[in-house]
Amino acid sequence: MSADLTKSLELLVLGWGGVFVVILIIYFASVLLSKLFPVKK
Numbered sequence: 001m002s003a004d005l006t007k008s009l010e011l012l013v014l015g016w017g018g019v020f021v022v023i024l025i026i027y028f029a030s031v032l033l034s035k036l037f038p039v040k041k
Helices: 002-036
Strands: none
Touching: none
């Protein structure tokens, strides 16, 4: 593979990895907040 293609694939993996890490952080933060402050019925 050419160096440009290798670098672009590396950036693609890092970008999508970052997106999924942020989504997981937001998910776990919302789960934690719902456990700390449950809805009062």
